[in-house]
Amino acid sequence: MAQPACRAHDVEGNASAHARAVRTAAARVVVFCELSLAGYGLDAAPIAPGDGRLAPLVAACAEAGTFALAGVPVPGPRIGVLAVDGGGARVAYRKTRLGADGAARFVPGAGRAATDVDGWCVGMAVCRDTGVAEHAAKTAAPGVDGCVAGLVHDESEAEAHGARARRIAADHGVRGAMAVFAGPTGGGCHRASGRSGIWSSTGELLAEASTAPDDVVRADFTSTPCPPHAPPRPGPANSRAHHGRNGTTTPPGAGWHGGHGRAWSPRWLSWSMSPCT
Numbered sequence: 414m415a416q417p418a419c420r421a422h423d424v425e426g427n428a429s430a431h432a433r434a435v436r437t438a439a440a441r442v443v444v445f446c447e448l449s450l451a452g453y454g455l456d457a458a459p460i461a462p463g464d465g466r467l468a469p470l471v472a473a474c475a476e477a478g479t480f481a482l483a484g485v486p487v488p489g490p491r492i493g494v495l496a497v498d499g500g501g502a503r504v505a506y507r508k509t510r511l512g513a514d515g516a517a518r519f520v521p522g523a524g525r526a527a528t529d530v531d532g533w534c535v536g537m538a539v540c541r542d543t544g545v546a547e548h549a550a551k552t553a554a555p556g557v558d559g560c561v562a563g564l565v566h567d568e569s570e571a572e573a574h575g576a577r578a579r580r581i582a583a584d585h586g587v588r589g590a591m592a593v594f595a596g597p598t599g600g601g602c603h604r605a606s607g608r609s610g611i612w613s614s615t616g617e618l619l620a621e622a623s624t625a626p627d628d629v630v631r632a633d634f635t636s637t638p639c640p641p642h643a644p645p646r647p648g649p650a651n652s653r654a655h656h657g658r659n660g661t662t663t664p665p666g667a668g669w670h671g672g673h674g675r676a677w678s679p680r681w682l683s684w685s686m687s688p689c690t
Contacts (some may be wrong), residue, residue: 417445421454421599425466432473435481440631442480442530446563446592446609447508447540448492449484453565454599455518459488462495462502475499480530482537484563492519494537494563496528508539509548515541525551536587538562543577543591546584553581559588559614566593568624571606575618582616588634595624 417430427450435443450467451457460467474481480498487493487504492515496505507522508515525548527536536552536559543549543562552560560581564574578589588611595607607624611632622628 417449419449419452419594421452422457423452424450424457424460424464425469427452428467428470431481431483432469435470435473435477435479438479438631439477440479442482442535442561444561444563444590444592445481445483446594447484447565448486449563449592449594450495451484451486452599453484453594453602455514457486457599459486459490461488462504467495467497467502470497471499471501482561482563484539486519490519491522492539493522494539506537506539508542510541510545512541524548525554527552527557533558536560540564540566543574543581549577549581550585553585553587557587559590561590562592564591564593565598565602566606567602568604568606571608571624574606575608575610575612575621578610578612579616582612582614586614588612588614590632593622595622595628 417427417434419427419430431445431450434445447453448455448457450460470481470483473479474497476499478499480496482505483495483497485493485495487495487507489507492508492511493504494506495502505528506526508519509522509524511519511521525536527534529535534557536554536557538548538552538560539562542552543564549560562574566573574591574593578591581587581589590611592609593607594602594605596605597603598605607628608622609630610621611619611630613619619632620630622630
């Protein structure tokens with residue numbers, strides 16, 4: 414999926430950029446970075462889910478059959494995640510763990526949240542949340558198939574989100590996917606790290622973006638049935654990783670295993686992580 418250029422406070426322009434990314438990704442789930450629709454403008458005004466400026470993104474999700482998770486300041490004010498599909502947008506999550514800059518402007522959310530996509534239970538987090546063991550444990554609780562997060566890291570922190578994804582996989586056996594800003598941001602980060610990625614439930618890196626704009630990261634997953642109340646177990650499962658500019662692809666990566674405690678039929682899901690620039 415193409416990496417959209419996001420500008421501070423340009424909600425309408427950013428929504429159009431998100432829409433282009435959704436169409437390029439052609440994925441069921443597309444995740445964007447922290448405060449992506451505000452271009453990581455920490456002083457941006459809260460945006461309501463029904464804001465008309467989001468219409469291009471809603472339309473693109475309707476056209477592509479996509480479920481998008483986009484970063485946005487929401488009333489509170491809080492750092493939020495909007496779940497967007499063809500029917501509109503809703504606040505799906507509010508960041509719980511705030512850094513010093515965020516705490517000066519926002520109030521924390523109430524705690525963990527997960528959303529259902531075609532029978533997949535997806536836990537959500539934003540940036541600092543992913544580095545707090547207690548929050549990660551709650552987000553990756555039994556029954557969760559994977560954890561997704563939007564982040565902003567300076568280039569000096571380029572290894573941080575990968576280390577967190579591997580730790581979550583090691584501790585909880587769930588897949589992880591993190592979308593990270595690349596390039597300058599409205600929050601004063603002159604060069605964000607990029608390198609968004611998708612990790613298997615064993616911590617294997619399946620796909621990773623570069624530090625540059627216009628990169629693509631995507632992986633397709635299937636899972637096999639699990640009997641009720643069964644612990645997680647290895648496949649057989651399959652994944653196809655896609656990574657490169659202009660939709661070029663890499664060979665298939667390792668698969669995912671099933672989750673915790675439910676009866677499943679075989680399922681398929683494509684995830685695309687889009688860092689903003």
